[in-house]
Amino acid sequence: MEQSDQQLAPAAFLILFALATGDKHGYAIMQEARKLSDDSFKIGPATLYTTIQRLLDSDRIREVPGPKDGDSRRKYYRLTGGGKTALNAELARMETMVRKSKAMRLRLAESSS
Amino acid sequence: MNALLIRSVWLYERLLLLYPRDLRCEFGSEMILAFADDLEAAWGDARIAGVAQIWWYALREMLTVALPAQRSNPCVLVPALSFVVVASTQSAELYLAYHQIARIDASWVSDSIRFAVLLPSLLSGCVGFIVTRVYARSSIAALQLD
Numbered sequence: 094m095e096q097s098d099q100q101l102a103p104a105a106f107l108i109l110f111a112l113a114t115g116d117k118h119g120y121a122i123m124q125e126a127r128k129l130s131d132d133s134f135k136i137g138p139a140t141l142y143t144t145i146q147r148l149l150d151s152d153r154i155r156e157v158p159g160p161k162d163g164d165s166r167r168k169y170y171r172l173t174g175g176g177k178t179a180l181n182a183e184l185a186r187m188e189t190m191v192r193k194s195k196a197m198r199l200r201l202a203e204s205s206s
Numbered sequence: 207m208n209a210l211l212i213r214s215v216w217l218y219e220r221l222l223l224l225y226p227r228d229l230r231c232e233f234g235s236e237m238i239l240a241f242a243d244d245l246e247a248a249w250g251d252a253r254i255a256g257v258a259q260i261w262w263y264a265l266r267e268m269l270t271v272a273l274p275a276q277r278s279n280p281c282v283l284v285p286a287l288s289f290v291v292v293a294s295t296q297s298a299e300l301y302l303a304y305h306q307i308a309r310i311d312a313s314w315v316s317d318s319i320r321f322a323v324l325l326p327s328l329l330s331g332c333v334g335f336i337v338t339r340v341y342a343r344s345s346i347a348a349l350q351l352d
Contacts, residue, residue, distance in 0.1 A: 119236050120243040138240040139225065139267040142233035143275070166239060 101183045104136055104144045109153065109172060109180040116157055118167035119145070145170065153179055207242070211249060214257065215242045218264060224272040226279070280338045288334035293327035 101109065104126075111117060111125035119141055126136050136144075148154045153176035159169040172180070207215075218241050222230055241264065248256030276282040300322055304310060 119233075120240045123240060123244065135263055137263045137267045138237040138244070139229075139264075139271040141240065142237050143229060143271055146229060146232065166235065168236060 099179075100186070101179060102144070103134060104140050105148060105153075106180070106183050107134060107136065108141070108144055108148060109176050109183075112154060112170060112172040112176070113180060116159075116169045116171045118159065118164075118169050120167075122170070148176065151175070207246060208249070210257065211242070211245050214245055214261070221264070221268065224268060224276065224282075226272075226275045229275070281335060281342065284338045285331040285334040289327045289331035292330040293323055296323040296326055 107126035107129055108122055110129055111122045114125070117125065119138070122145075123136050123138075123141055126134065145154065149156070149170075152173055154170045155173050157169050157171045159165075159167055163169075215238060219238055222234055222237065225234075241260070245257060245260050248260045250256075252259070300318055303318075304315075
């Protein structure tokens with residue numbers, strides 16, 4: 094099984110999704126992930142950095158230098174080619190699920206009427 | 207940052223010791239920074255309730271992230287098991303003892319919990335930790351065959 098075929102954990106998916114809009118540091122990723130999930134999924138520091146460590150190890154994200162005027166204590170992260178592929182694969186999987194569930198709902202509605 | 211937030215960050219920094227060493231070394235300072243930022247934002251939004259919510263998430267992460275990650279670390283597992291075993295047996299003994307006494311004094315209850323349950327459990331946990339550390343060092347030395 095290829096790496097991009099593996100289903101992403103919710104935290105990993107949200108981190109990759111948050112980084113899709115540009116390089117970010119840890120806290121900015123936390124904020125963005127919360128916004129993307131409409132506050133339904135809260136990533137704490139431990140979950141965030143455990144997942145970041147896993148994503149770095151699997152080459153889905155990489156560390157990049159931050160802006161010159163930024164806080165030097167913060168590390169910035171960027172999506173890699175592998176990360177983009179994994180994110181696209183996950184989004185495609187979700188789209189398929191939504192399409193199937195819509196079709197099923199339609200069939201259920203037809204059979205009940 | 208007010209005193210409550212400073213103390214919270216200080217405590218979180220100490221609790222990071224429960225996380226695996228590699229995670230702490232690589233991301234420890236960033237985790238503290240993210241926790242402090244989160245805490246400050248929560249204080250601005252909802253004061254004490256916001257801080258309590260951040261602590262709730264942090265403590266939940268201790269159980270869901272830190273402890274499972276330490277499952278294979280004998281320096282954490284042995285003292286923790288030792289503490290739990292001694293605390294439960296001592297608590298059971300204390301519970302049985304209470305049933306033998308007709309009238310229980312409230313101060314005696316707190317003293318007995320402190321001295322008959324917590325103290326031996328902590329001691330047992332400390333001994334477990336020291337023995338594991340010493341054993342880990344000596345076994346590494348013994349494994350150096352050449």
